Amino acid sequence: xxxxxxxxxxxxxxxxxxxxxxxxxxxxxxxxxxxxxxxxxxxxxxxxxxxxxxxxxxxxxxxxxxxxxxxxxxxxxxxxxxxxxxxxxxxxxxxxxxxxxxxxxxxxxxxxxxxxxxxxxxxxxxxxxxxxxxxxxxxxxxxxxxxxxxxxxxxxxxxxxxxxxxxxxxxxxxxxxxxxxxxxxxxxxxxxxxxxxxxxxxxxxxxxxxxxxxxxxxxxxxxxxxxxxxxxxxxxxxxxxxxxxxxxxxxxxxxxxxxxxxxxxxxxxxxxxxxxxxxxxxxxxxxxxxxxxxxxxxxxxxxxxxxxxxxxxxxxxxxxxxxxxxxxxxxxxxxxxxx
Amino acid sequence: xxxxxxxxxxxxxxxxxxxxxxxxxxxxxxxxxxxxxxxxxxxxxxxxxxxxxxxxxxxxxxxxxxxxxxxxxxxxxxxxxxxxxxxxxxxxxxxxxxxxxxxxxxxxxxxxxxxxxxxxxxxxxxxxxxxxxxxxxxxxxxxxxxxxxxxxxxxxxxxxxxxxxxxxxxxx
Numbered sequence: 001x002x003x004x005x006x007x008x009x010x011x012x013x014x015x016x017x018x019x020x021x022x023x024x025x026x027x028x029x030x031x032x033x034x035x036x037x038x039x040x041x042x043x044x045x046x047x048x049x050x051x052x053x054x055x056x057x058x059x060x061x062x063x064x065x066x067x068x069x070x071x072x073x074x075x076x077x078x079x080x081x082x083x084x085x086x087x088x089x090x091x092x093x094x095x096x097x098x099x100x101x102x103x104x105x106x107x108x109x110x111x112x113x114x115x116x117x118x119x120x121x122x123x124x125x126x127x128x129x130x131x132x133x134x135x136x137x138x139x140x141x142x143x144x145x146x147x148x149x150x151x152x153x154x155x156x157x158x159x160x161x162x163x164x165x166x167x168x169x170x171x172x173x174x175x176x177x178x179x180x181x182x183x184x185x186x187x188x189x190x191x192x193x194x195x196x197x198x199x200x201x202x203x204x205x206x207x208x209x210x211x212x213x214x215x216x217x218x219x220x221x222x223x224x225x226x227x228x229x230x231x232x233x234x235x236x237x238x239x240x241x242x243x244x245x246x247x248x249x250x251x252x253x254x255x256x257x258x259x260x261x262x263x264x265x266x267x268x269x270x271x272x273x274x275x276x277x278x279x280x281x282x283x284x285x286x287x288x289x290x291x292x293x294x295x296x297x298x299x300x301x302x303x304x305x306x307x308x309x310x311x312x313x314x315x316x317x318x319x320x321x322x323x324x325x326x327x328x329x330x331x332x333x334x335x336x337x338x339x
Numbered sequence: 340x341x342x343x344x345x346x347x348x349x350x351x352x353x354x355x356x357x358x359x360x361x362x363x364x365x366x367x368x369x370x371x372x373x374x375x376x377x378x379x380x381x382x383x384x385x386x387x388x389x390x391x392x393x394x395x396x397x398x399x400x401x402x403x404x405x406x407x408x409x410x411x412x413x414x415x416x417x418x419x420x421x422x423x424x425x426x427x428x429x430x431x432x433x434x435x436x437x438x439x440x441x442x443x444x445x446x447x448x449x450x451x452x453x454x455x456x457x458x459x460x461x462x463x464x465x466x467x468x469x470x471x472x473x474x475x476x477x478x479x480x481x482x483x484x485x486x487x488x489x490x491x492x493x494x495x496x497x498x499x500x501x502x503x504x505x506x507x508x509x510x511x
Contacts (some may be wrong), residue, residue: 005355006374006420032416035377036397048374050421077410081473101486102468104398106410107417237485333482 001038005047011055012180012214018049019210020182027051027212029073030108032100033116042117042126042133052109057214060084066220072111072178072213076166077102079110089218090328091227091248095169098231098335101238111213114167114177114193117204118160118268119240120149131157132201139201147306148242151314153267154302158201162194162269163240165335169229171270172246172262174219181211194269204268223248223260228324230317231264231335241265243314244335245321249285256280256289261297261322266314273297285326287319294318359423363388364432372419379403381419382429390430390459394488401487404460404467405429411467413486430459433466442466445500453491461487465501477502 009015024046037043057071080096122140129138149159175190226249233239244264250257259280263271276296294315330338370385382388394402398416406428433440
């Protein structure tokens with residue numbers, strides 16, 4: 001890790017100015033990913049602008065439309081355990097608590113969770129080519145050990161997956177990302193925030209230089225009656241997902257009125273397929289219907305040498321998690337299979 | 340700016356250093372650090388508080404767990420300058436004049452270690468977990484302690500020790 005200068009911002013405008021005044025400045029919030037990347041010399045900065053002391057956007061607040069606003073600088077732990085999140089958005093709470101460790105959730109912020117980098121082995125190994133780390137150098141994962149890599153939405157330049165759990169729930173919940181920057185404020189639908197690798201795998205998301213996430217809006221519908229988050233991984237806890245699924249179901253007279261299904265561990269962004277959710281609307285919540293929806297979601301998957309197991313695993317995880325959503329009270333710690 | 344040792348500049352005058360103040364185990368300590376010094380290195384290398392261990396230095400093992408303003412964190416993934424003014428509790432600060440902390444006693448009683456390297460982090464993490472009050476069952480405790488690895492494999496005894504303290508069963 002190289003040395004850098006360090007300043008504390010006390011409001012959002014000051015933070016944005018701090019970044020604008022130096023091309024090699026970076027924001028730091030929880031630091032749980034950025035400091036790791038700095039230690040591996042995978043990124044560097046002349047200045048770190050600390051946003052933890054900004055005098056706003058630390059809270060979970062109710063919004064006029066009946067939803068919630070999550071402050072970007074609130075920690076993942078305080079968000080997951082907030083009474084309004086536990087009561088109205090338990091899917092989000094479960095997903096957050098399936099990620100990282102308790103210590104890291106006490107440090108990591110909501111905004112930072114969206115901005116974490118992939119844990120692709122080759123991205124983290126500076127001795128190997130990686131188009132995400134060094135555009136044009138090549139992708140080592142395609143012909144390498146690609147067991148953890150993506151099966152959907154890949155490009156010839158990058159097959160990395162986005163590692164967040166929290167964001168899989170936020171995608172399912174149709175969250176909105178609120179952003180401030182040198183040119184003012186704007187909002188992005190969650191599905192428009194993260195990018196597919198395409199020809200620009202070095203860009204994880206659509207945040208522009210100098211912009212900062214200030215908050216995340218949750219719409220009123222939280223699927224608190226029928227929801228589930230399932231995370232399948234190589235250890236029972238404290239490991240990134242091979243496959244994860246967030247499901248929210250709204251049932252009416254035994255039928256599915258609305259379904260939301262988002263997948264982690266399969267793509268460069270949280271993966272949602274509207275056609276599958278529309279297929280389920282008006283149908284009975286049966287194993288057969290969920291299996292048919294899973295086929296629609298996984299249609300077109302492209303496996304690599306060591307990750308073809310993810311296709312079958314994803315289909316089964318979708319069915320299992322949708323069935324678990326019918327009995328959310330049976331969920332186990334760590335988002336393990338239940339029901 | 341790079342320090343130019345050849346010009347006779349003392350190696351001690353590293354640019355960008357700043358004075359920070361940490362309340363550690365009830366005592367205010369000041370230290371002069373460059374921004375890139377992690378809280379873990381600040382504790383170990385600047386204050387000689389070597390009870391907090393450096394395992395992986397990447398947030399993966401939990402050996403460096405301390406309590407910062409009452410919350411358990413991994414001290415390797417935060418900068419000392421970011422914690423200026425904070426209250427830090429390390430393994431050195433949990434025993435009292437009356438004796439060991441109940442978790443320290445329980446770890447001894449249950450032989451909850453082999454090499455002992457992960458123990459300070461395990462105990463600080465367990466203190467934080469019990470204060471959080473979210474664990475109801477043994478399975479909850481296992482899940483909420485998963486950020487602390489024990490490569491000797493003493494996990495069963497570690498969880499036993501924590502469960503004893505959590506259930507208030509600890510006897511003198």
